[in-house]
Amino acid sequence: MGKVARSILAVVVGFVAACVVMIVVESVNGHVLYPELGKLAEGVTDREVIRGLLASAPVGALLVVLFGWTLGSFVGGFLAGWIGRHAPTRHGLILGVLLTLAGIANNLMLPPPAWFWIPTLLVFVPAACAGARLAPGSSSL
Numbered sequence: 418m419g420k421v422a423r424s425i426l427a428v429v430v431g432f433v434a435a436c437v438v439m440i441v442v443e444s445v446n447g448h449v450l451y452p453e454l455g456k457l458a459e460g461v462t463d464r465e466v467i468r469g470l471l472a473s474a475p476v477g478a479l480l481v482v483l484f485g486w487t488l489g490s491f492v493g494g495f496l497a498g499w500i501g502r503h504a505p506t507r508h509g510l511i512l513g514v515l516l517t518l519a520g521i522a523n524n525l526m527l528p529p530p531a532w533f534w535i536p537t538l539l540v541f542v543p544a545a546c547a548g549a550r551l552a553p554g555s556s557s558l
Contacts, residue, residue, distance in 0.1 A: 420503065423500065423501060423502065424501050424503075424508060426500060427496070427497045427498070427499075427500035427501035427502075427508050428497050428501070428508055428511050428512050428515070430496050430497065430500055431493035431494060431495075431496045431497030431498075431500070431508065431509075431512045431545070432493060432497075432512060432515060432516070433493075434489075434492050434493045434496050435489035435490055435492060435493030435494075435512070435516055435545075436489065436493075437489075438485065438488055438489035438492050438493070439485045439486055439488075439489035441485075442481065442482075442484065442485025442488060442489070443481075443482060443485050445481075446478060446481040446482060446485070450477075450478070450481060451474075451475065451477070451478045451481075454470070454474055454475070454478055457470055458470050464526075464527075464528070467527050467528075468527075468528050471527065471528065471529045471530060471533075472530055479529065479530070479533060483536050483540060486516075486520065486537075486540050486541065486544075487540050487544045488544075489516075490512070490513060490516055490540065490541045490542075490544035490545040490548065491544045491545065491547055491548035492548060493512055493516070493545060493548065494508075494509035494512055494513065494544065494545030494546060494547065494548025494549040494552075495548035495549060495551055495552050496548075496552075497509055497511075497512045497545070497548075497549055497552075498548065498549030498550070498551075498552030499552040499553060499554075501549075502554060505549045505550070505552045505554065506546055506549050506550055508549055509545040509546040509547075509548060509549025509550070510542065510545070510546055510549075512545045512549075513541045513542030513543070513544070513545035513546055514541075514542060516541040516542075516545060517537070517538065517541040517542060520537045520538075520540075520541060521537065521538075523537075524537055
């Protein structure tokens with residue numbers, strides 16, 4: 418497999434893995450930790466209703482979402498760095514930027530409280546790079 422193809426595969430696998438981890442954490446959040454909020458949000462598609470739900474959501478529920486984003490980014494970065502082999506931190510950085518763009522798109526679709534934008538812009542890149550740096554053979558950028 419060529420170097421470029423391996424790099425693309427690494428970032429794609431990292432992105433998918435990050436999304437799976439985030440979905441699992443957010444499912445636990447809505448079904449186990451904050452089931453009343455999960456029931457209120459079930460099947461809701463109206464943007465204003467979602468905005469109201471997010472505005473009234475407990476801070477703990479939003480912190481769990483951030484935890485899921487951080488954990489997912491870390492796992493995805495680890496896999497991207499491991500699969501990419503060469504320049505694992507670069508793979509983590511690329512993944513982190515893509516996840517940040519996805520987080521911004523998510524916030525634009527489901528507007529969270531204003532304070533939530535700051536961690537959205539700050540969490541993905543460092544977590545993905547940290548995961549990539551821990552991947553085997555991660556000595557170079």
